[in-house]
Amino acid sequence: MEKNIKNVTWVLVAFILVVGMVGSSMVVTNGIVKAKGAQNTLEVKGSAKKEIKSDFVVWNGSFSIQSTDLSDAYTRLKESSNKVKAYLVNKGMKEEDLILSSINTMTYNRVLPNGNYTNEIESYKLYQNVEIRSNDVDKITSISRSVTDLINEGVEFQSNPPQYFYTKLSDLKIDMIVLATKDAKVRAEKMLETTGNSVGRLYSARVGVFQITPLYSNEISDYGINDTSSLEKEITAVVSCEFEVK
Incomplete structure (x- = not known):
């Protein structure tokens, strides 16, 4: 009886080994197939x-006026605006192609010697932006570089670098x-x-x-x-x- 049990045990061990070897060979074979597939x-x-x-180019600049009197600042800014438009038209731009923003206002309060601000308005600064959008990139590039000549005409003008598209x-x-x-x-x-x-x-x-x-x-x-x-x-x-x- 004991001999028969040992025989059965050895048969089971042999069977497990065979199944394991077959399984291992399948894993290896599948690995080779995948490797070959990757090389294809x-x-x-x-x-x-x-x-x-x-x-295409987009260019903009700004000009400003600072004064202790708001009405005076507005009048002088309008004068600067007219000079800016005349300058750009003289450079070959059409007035209808100039995009002028609304007038922006900043107030500056009086500062005490100790550095504290008071409620008293000391001056006003008014500024306006002008923008041009055009396919004539060479002309606008040239204008962006020369428009600060308006400073010689009393216009506080600042030109920003053009954006090119x-x-x-x-x-x-x-x-x-x-x-x-x-x-x-x-x-x-x-x-x-x-x-x-x-x-x-x-x-x-x-x-x-x-x-x-x-x-x-x-x-x-x-x-x-x-x-x-x-x-x-x-x-x-x-x-x-x-x-x-x-």
């Missing part, structure tokens, strides 16, 4: 870069994606040259953020850059492509 594709990043010149950006982005994808394919072909394999169909493509930067800039951002400070700039596109390896 190649992921490559392609990029494209192009120089562009802005075709490229209005055909949506169409350009599509072209850049195509170029970056072609670059990715060329890179993949170069990588496979020495292996005897070739590039097959495109399985997937992921478009990265666009970087629009001043010329010769190395600046990048995970969220993308859209520079508006430069008239001439550079757009860069990156595409991650997964190709079939034949």
Whole structure:
């Protein structure tokens, strides 16, 4: 009886070992299949870069008057406004293209020798903004640099840097994606040259953020850059492509 129990035990042990070996071989085999499958594709990043010149500009400046008398400040600000409009029209702008803001007013209270402010108004400062939006980027750029000549006419004028935009950006982005994808394919072909394999169909493509930067800039951002400070700039596109390896 004891002998029979031992025989049954050995049979069970042998059975478990066989099942374990079969299971192990299945795991190994599946691992090999997955590894081979992973080698059938190649992921490559392609990029494209192009120089562009802005075709739309937004520029604004401001002028102000400070006086102890509010009525006097208003009268003098109107005089400055007329000088600003005359100057810009003389530079080739149409008066209807000038966007003038409403007049803003600031009050300055008298300060005591100990540094405390009183309720007594010491002076008034009135200021107004002027803005131009135009496709003539070269003309507006020139105006933004010379308009402070109004200071010689008694106008306290401050010119802000123009903001430059490229209005055909949506169409350009599509072209850049195509170029970056072609670059990715060329890179993949170069990588496979020495292996005897070739590039097959495109399985997937992921478009990265666009970087629009001043010329010769190395600046990048995970969220993308859209520079508006430069008239001439550079757009860069990156595409991650997964190709079939034949």
